[in-house]
Amino acid sequence: MYVNFVNEYNKLKLKLKAPLNLSYWWNLGSFVSLIMSIQIITGLFLTFYYENSENCFDSIYIIHIETFYGVLVHFIHLNVSSIIFFLIYLHMTKGLIFSSFSMMKITWISGWIMMMLSMLSAFMGYVLPWGQMSLWGATVITNLLSAIPVIGKMMVEWIWGGYFVSNFTMKMFFSFHFLVxxxxxxxxxxxxxxxxxxxxNNPIGNFSLMKIEFNPIYSFKDLMSIIFIILMFVLFFYSPYFMVDPENFIKSNPMISPIHIQPEWYFLQYYAILRAIPNKLGGVLFFLLSLILLMMMIFFNYSMMMNNMKLWNLMTIMFIMSNIILVWLGGMPVEYPYLILSQILTFIYFLNFLLIYMFNYLNFILGM
Known part of the structure; x- marks a missing residue:
C-alpha cells in the first residue's frame, strides 16, 4: 500500500509534466499551502495554553508572559493570517489575468471553497482574543443574519447562544475555528x-506542447521563492502588531462600543460593499453576491476573451482597482464622502461582472 501511495504521489507531483513557460505567478499556490501549514501548527500550540472561558482575554497575556516563546508563536499566528489572504488574493488575481477559471473549472471551484472556508475561520479567530473589536465585530457581523426573513432572528440567537454575544458564542467560535x-x-x-x-495553464493561455517534469526545476523554484517569503516575513518583527486594531487590546465591554467598528483589512472590500447598500437585507445580498460572482466566472466563455483581449484587460484592471479602493473605503467612517465613493465603487465592481456576462451572452447568441 505504501509503495502504491508513493507511486501515485510521484505521478501527481514529481513526475508531473508542467508547461515550460510558467512564471513566478505559479508559485503562489505553494506559498499558500506552506503558510497555511504554519498557521495550523502555531494554532495548535496556542490551544495548549488558551483558556476557552471568561478569562480568555487574560490568557492571551499569560501566553505572552509565562510560556516559553509564547509571544513569538502568537505573533506568527496573528500575522500569518494577513499573509495568507494577501497570497490568496494574488493567486486569485493570477487566475483572472491568465483566465485559469475558464480552463480549470474544477480547480477554480475547489480554490473558491477554500477561500470561503479561510474567511470563515479568520472571522471566528478574530473573535477569540475577546477584545473590544472582537466583541463588537462579532455582534455586527452575526447580526446581519437577522435580515433573513422568518428564520433570521432565530439563526442569530442560535449562533449567539442567547440574546447577545457572550462566552457561549466564543466557545462555539473556538470549536469551529479549531476544526475548519x-x-x-x-x-x-x-x-x-x-x-x-x-x-x-500557462501565460499564453493554452496548454503548451513543450513540457518538462515538475521535479526538480519547479520544486527548486518553489523552494527559492519560499525562502524569499520567509525572509520577508522577518520584517514583521519590527512591528508585530501593525495589523492589529488598537481597540482589541482593551478587554471587551458590552456597555461601550468602539467609535468605528471594522473587520480585518482582508474583509474590508466586502465590508465596504455591505455598508454601501442602505437596506440591510440588500446589503447582505450584495455582499453574498460579490463572493458568488467570483465562483460563477467558470461560466465565462474563453473564446470571447481571446477575441476581445483589450476589453478583457480593461475589465480585469477595473476589477483589481475597484477592490483595492474598496479596501481603503472599508476602513473609513460611514460618512461623506466615503459613503458616496463606496457606492460608486460598488457599482463599478458589479458593472464589471455585468459586462463580462453580457458579452459572454452576446457571443453565445452570435455563435448560434
Missing part, C-alpha cells in the same frame, strides 16, 4: 490532486 483549518487542509490536498491531474 483541518477541513481546509483536506481541500488543499484535493485542490492539488485536481490541479496535477488536469495540469496547469
Amino acid at each position: 483549518p483541518f477541513i481546509i487542509l483536506i481541500f488543499i490536498m484535493i485542490h492539488l490532486i485536481i490541479l496535477h491531474y488536469y495540469g496547469s
Whole structure:
C-alpha cells in the first residue's frame, strides 16, 4: 500500500509534466499551502495554553508572559493570517489575468471553497482574543443574519447562544475555528490532486506542447521563492502588531462600543460593499453576491476573451482597482464622502461582472 501511495504521489507531483513557460505567478499556490501549514501548527500550540472561558482575554497575556516563546508563536499566528489572504488574493488575481477559471473549472471551484472556508475561520479567530473589536465585530457581523426573513432572528440567537454575544458564542467560535483549518487542509490536498491531474495553464493561455517534469526545476523554484517569503516575513518583527486594531487590546465591554467598528483589512472590500447598500437585507445580498460572482466566472466563455483581449484587460484592471479602493473605503467612517465613493465603487465592481456576462451572452447568441 505504501509503495502504491508513493507511486501515485510521484505521478501527481514529481513526475508531473508542467508547461515550460510558467512564471513566478505559479508559485503562489505553494506559498499558500506552506503558510497555511504554519498557521495550523502555531494554532495548535496556542490551544495548549488558551483558556476557552471568561478569562480568555487574560490568557492571551499569560501566553505572552509565562510560556516559553509564547509571544513569538502568537505573533506568527496573528500575522500569518494577513499573509495568507494577501497570497490568496494574488493567486486569485493570477487566475483572472491568465483566465485559469475558464480552463480549470474544477480547480477554480475547489480554490473558491477554500477561500470561503479561510474567511470563515479568520472571522471566528478574530473573535477569540475577546477584545473590544472582537466583541463588537462579532455582534455586527452575526447580526446581519437577522435580515433573513422568518428564520433570521432565530439563526442569530442560535449562533449567539442567547440574546447577545457572550462566552457561549466564543466557545462555539473556538470549536469551529479549531476544526475548519483541518477541513481546509483536506481541500488543499484535493485542490492539488485536481490541479496535477488536469495540469496547469500557462501565460499564453493554452496548454503548451513543450513540457518538462515538475521535479526538480519547479520544486527548486518553489523552494527559492519560499525562502524569499520567509525572509520577508522577518520584517514583521519590527512591528508585530501593525495589523492589529488598537481597540482589541482593551478587554471587551458590552456597555461601550468602539467609535468605528471594522473587520480585518482582508474583509474590508466586502465590508465596504455591505455598508454601501442602505437596506440591510440588500446589503447582505450584495455582499453574498460579490463572493458568488467570483465562483460563477467558470461560466465565462474563453473564446470571447481571446477575441476581445483589450476589453478583457480593461475589465480585469477595473476589477483589481475597484477592490483595492474598496479596501481603503472599508476602513473609513460611514460618512461623506466615503459613503458616496463606496457606492460608486460598488457599482463599478458589479458593472464589471455585468459586462463580462453580457458579452459572454452576446457571443453565445452570435455563435448560434
